[in-house]
Amino acid sequence: MSWPNRFQHLVETSKDPRIQAFYQQGVVDPYQQLSQCEFVALDFETTGLDPNTDDIVSVGVVPFDLRRIRLAQAKHWLVKPTSPLAEESVVLHRITHSQVESAPDLQDILEEVFASLHGKVIVVHYQFVEKSFFNSALKARLGEGIEFPVIDTMEIEKSAINNARSWLDKLKRKPIPSVRLADCRKRYGLPYYQPHHALSDALATAELFQAQAQYCLDPSDMVKRWWS
Amino acid sequence: MEVEHQEIANFLVAYPPFSDLPQEALHKLASQVEVGYYRAGSGILEYGEQITYLYVIRSGAVELYRRSGELYNRISTGGIFGQRGLLMNRKVRFGAQSLEDTLVYCIPVGIFDEYCDVYEAFADYFEADDNARLKITVSEQADSNDLTTAKVRKLLLRDVVYVERNATVQQAAKVMAKEHVSSLLIYDPEKPVVEDPDEDDGQVVGLISDRDLRTKVVAEGLDYQTPVSEIMSTDLIIVDSNAYVFEAMMLMLRDNVHHLPVVHKRKPIGVVALSDILRYESQSSLLFVRGLMDQQSVEDLSSYAKQLPAIFTRMVNEDANSHMIGSAMSIIGKTFKHKLLELAEAKLGPPPIPYCFIALGSMARDEQLIVTDQDNALILDDSYQPAEHGAYFEKLAKFVCDGLANCGYKYCDGGIMASNPAWRLTYSQWLAQFEDWIENPSPEALLNSSIFFDLEGVWGETKWAEKLTAFISKKAKNTPKFLAAMAHNALRRTPPLGFFNGFVLEQDGEHRRSMNIKRRGTAPLSDLVRVHALGVGSKKQNSFERLEDIDEANILPKGKVLDLQAALEYIAIMRIRHQAWQIEQGEKPDNSLPPETLSDFEQRNLKEAFGVLDKAQSFLKFRYQNKSMMK
DSSP: OOHHHHHHHHHHHOOSHHHHHHHHTOOOOTTSBGGGOOEEEEEEEESSSOTTTOOEEEEEEEEEOSSOEEGGGOEEEEOOOSSOOOHHHHHHHOOOHHHHHTSOOHHHHHHHHHHHHTTSEEEESSHHHHHHHHHHHHHHHHSOOOOOOEEEHHHHHHHHHHHHSOHHHHHTTOOOOOOSHHHHHHHTTOOOOOSSOHHHHHHHHHHHHHHHHHHTOOTTSBHHHHBO | OOOOOHHHHHHHTTSTTGGGSOHHHHHHHHHHOEEEEEOTTOEEEOTTSBOOEEEEEEESEEEEEOTTSOEEEEEETTOEESHHHHHTTTBOSSEEEESSSEEEEEEEHHHHHHHHHHOHHHHHHHHSOHHHHHHHHHHHHHHTOSTTSSBGGGGOOSOOOEEETTSBHHHHHHHHHHHTOSEEEEEOTTSOOOSOGGGOOTTEEEEEEHHHIIIIIITTTOOTTSBGGGTOBOSOOOEETTSBHHHHHHHHHHHTOSEEEEEETTEEEEEEEHHHHHHHHHHHHHHHHHHHHTOOSHHHHHHHGGGHHHHHHHHHHTTOOHHHHHHHHHHHHHHHHHHHHHHHHHHHOSOSSOEEEEEEGGGTTTOOOSSOBOOEEEEEOTTOOHHHHHHHHHHHHHHHHHHHHHTTOBOOTTOOSTTSGGGEEEHHHHHHHHHHHHHSOOHHHHHTTGGGGSEEEEEESHHHHHHHHHHHHHHHHTOHHHHHHHHHHHTSSOOSBOGGGOBOOOOSSTTTTSEETIIIIIHHHHHHHHHHHHHTTOOOOSHHHHHHHHHHHTOSOTTHHHHHHHHHHHHHHHHHHHHHHHHHTTOOOOSEEOGGGSOHHHHHHHHHHHHHHHHHHHHHIIIIITTSOOO
């Protein structure tokens, strides 16, 4: 799929002005080399695992390039989910009911979030969460969803593992190692970070991508090879 | 709004100098950090390039290189680099390369500068960097050696001497002459004794001094039967026993008095004279030595020796450096030998033939401390006839060695003592022995004899010891395989640093979880210095003096001698302080230092000092062993 063409199409079909503006900004040039790109790691914490019933409670973005992650420009928002906070999820991401009570709705911070993504290649770990939840959350609020390209560190890891697996491993059906964020990081000597905080998870994802860039990617690769 | 970067703040707070920052400063710092990932083996900084960040290793390991390409340091999680460059023209001073996959937190120079301005501890941490930091620590200690740290009660060597107010000036003069004092306190037996011990002034009403006798009695032709109360000074200026020596000195200078009663609560416990203060600073251990020479028997000596720990801790508390303390303790040790030999000769009669009593090891090096073995030997005149003279020297040696043991100098475990017939040799035999050690070296044979290469004559024909030293220095220098064997032994004991600069602790025995700072620190350092000293033909025995000769010979890379001096001083003074602390706690002093008793600052300096030793050992190996065939 050509993302520039897709965005072109979406500009024409979208109705909400904010979403339209998002598409209007266009996507990063798919032929740009990774080493030249500006990235932004994006992470959501959610009330549960089902995008149809659960909602976003926090958003973290961390901008970076292949050399440096710039925390001074990182951002983090708490948002009030439409679905109630389950006890289990409170335990997980430690965001409390009273905190979300006073938090804004996703709609109210949407433009800020879009601004922080502008001109950057979005990097996530396990794109299903960010893509589906963002889409559903906007659909519920604005009546239309959203699409965007991402580089998924989990996909990079899977392909790296697959390349490294010998035919014998495959023949013996040796189990594929875990591609959870923390486990991926361990393979690159990255430290353990407490998971389930949108900002630290975004930072963790950015660091993982930097490490993958040095081990599994060619910095001169074009963006289009890795995003989806 | 600054976003909370809990992961980063939580990490930084565990490491100095970030641990000293206030909470909000730490969070602000965490929010400004940039993060970089370096795969193992990639370059992070190159010498001379512009530097705009301070680097903190979050995970992994980094090696720092000098411009020459020589490895300078290896640091891991929590380690900081780039500070030298930031402080010096913003150009990288040490190239950096990742040894493992490494994640670094980079602190922008703007906030680094800001924090150096605002937070003193933060600035101190960086401004005194690395070996420079070690040197600053050492010289700060040397500079603070003054009267400001010692308490006046330490000047009191004897009990206070009194006469009552009705005594005549002649009686008073007799007491002063008998007690060897230049002043007396005068008390009034009629004066009521107060109930409250805090108010008890011991019924003291005045003081007379030598000067009062001179100016008020003799010069005025006063009757010797005049009561002292007529000439005594009554407006007594007194000083509390807790006052500092310098305060007492200021009082005396201010009020032009030469004697100051020292009171505890209000009761006089002694009198200090100005001369005591003037003598005090440099000569406290000399006074001890002088007193030592007055002792008349082994029993007297051994009871006098009980003061030794106090002399030692006093020097430490006055911040004397390790060289001063080592020299003082060695002089004292030699004086004990001296005195014991006098007593032995008095008992056994004059020696039938000339001899020389020699000190070996730390005493010969002027590096003796409080926990020490006696290592000594005898050089006998070549006219020695075992049948005729053997019994005399056996008795003499036994007398001295037993005497030393009575005074707290333990017998040598290895039997290197004059009381062992193996170490009572004639001059020619010693010469042959040294020749054999040097010409037919094997590390095993030299293992227990390296101590003989620190040698000093203490009594008798001391010139023989000098001649042996001259022989050794000439011969050793030209015998590479001997130097190689000595180097081999000098490398047996390594500093207690593990991979990535953690302390390696003793895992068994009495001193678990501690490090033996002598075995792993001062001893390998003095071994190493000895090899270089022999290599350059130095005749010096003291490690610091040997280092001066080594420096002059220019055999070590530039700056190394300074590093070694600083490292030796630091490790030695840590050992000394540890022992002084144990003595003050009523413990038996030892060499086992538990690292958890050290501050972060001390740990870091100690690690650096051990790092200097580690590098110097590598160089020693390279210099003396590569060229020689060691089997």
